[in-house]
Amino acid sequence: MSEFQPLPGAALDRCGLNRHAIFDLADLPDDVVDSIVDGTAGYRQLMLIGHGGRALWESVKKSGGAGADPIDDFTVRTIRQWMSESLPDNRYAILYPGSDNIDLQRLGALAGWHHASPFMVGIDAEWGTWYAYRAVVLADTHFAPSQAVAPGASSCFHGRINPCAACQTRPCIAACPASAMADGTFSLQKCVVWRKQADSPCAFTCLARVACPVGSAHRYCTEQLAHTYSISLQTIRERY
Numbered sequence: 001m002s003e004f005q006p007l008p009g010a011a012l013d014r015c016g017l018n019r020h021a022i023f024d025l026a027d028l029p030d031d032v033v034d035s036i037v038d039g040t041a042g043y044r045q046l047m048l049i050g051h052g053g054r055a056l057w058e059s060v061k062k063s064g065g066a067g068a069d070p071i072d073d074f075t076v077r078t079i080r081q082w083m084s085e086s087l088p089d090n091r092y093a094i095l096y097p098g099s100d101n102i103d104l105q106r107l108g109a110l111a112g113w114h115h116a117s118p119f120m121v122g123i124d125a126e127w128g129t130w131y132a133y134r135a136v137v138l139a140d141t142h143f144a145p146s147q148a149v150a151p152g153a154s155s156c157f158h159g160r161i162n163p164c165a166a167c168q169t170r171p172c173i174a175a176c177p178a179s180a181m182a183d184g185t186f187s188l189q190k191c192v193v194w195r196k197q198a199d200s201p202c203a204f205t206c207l208a209r210v211a212c213p214v215g216s217a218h219r220y221c222t223e224q225l226a227h228t229y230s231i232s233l234q235t236i237r238e239r240y
């Protein structure tokens, strides 16, 4: 018999929170654990929960989609309900949403989800760039940990490699109207200036991202794209 608890992930899958990675805190790099401001005493594991594709957006819409950040609000509600119904005997604390100290891409790389793309959005072979980190949860659970990946390794625990490494034509670079990747690195400044223009075609989307063929079956709908990019445009307007 397995020494591990079964992960009751199907209930999360049904809501579109369909990516789960489990880390034993003891196996995480020290700086990752040290970045957890309130400490980890009493907890054994860290869960990284994400969404891939359009299912989460559909669930958020069905739920009414109200609030300042309807995706975060839905995610927190769903995880609290999931924990109380599926894991009532386990303690937990939701670190994200709620803390800016969590390096989500670092956790994503450790999980094997994140590979760098030319436009700095994470990519993997299955979902392309059409996924995101939705929650980080500490728990005193005893799930089987996901197999970690060594820092700097080119392949993740699913045996995948960064799809950009095999992409000869790189259509994302040509699709960017700001030529933000033309020099071989990503120019945030060029992207920001372009997005802030009146009637910018990149106000509510990223043409480079849309041009990538990897995982295109999971590409967000126009409405989901507009929601995502309206948040980043607001941040740009406040900071630049």
Ligand code: SF4
Pocket: 117, 118, 123, 163, 164, 165, 167, 169, 170, 171, 172, 173, 211, 212, 213, 214
């Ligand atoms: S178009 Fe090619 S280089 Fe650009 S993000 Fe997609 S796979 Fe990577």
Ligand code: SF4
Pocket: 119, 175, 176, 177, 178, 179, 180, 190, 191, 192, 194, 195, 202, 205, 206, 207, 208, 209
């Ligand atoms: S948002 Fe527009 S300007 Fe910025 S990287 Fe994407 S395509 Fe280029």
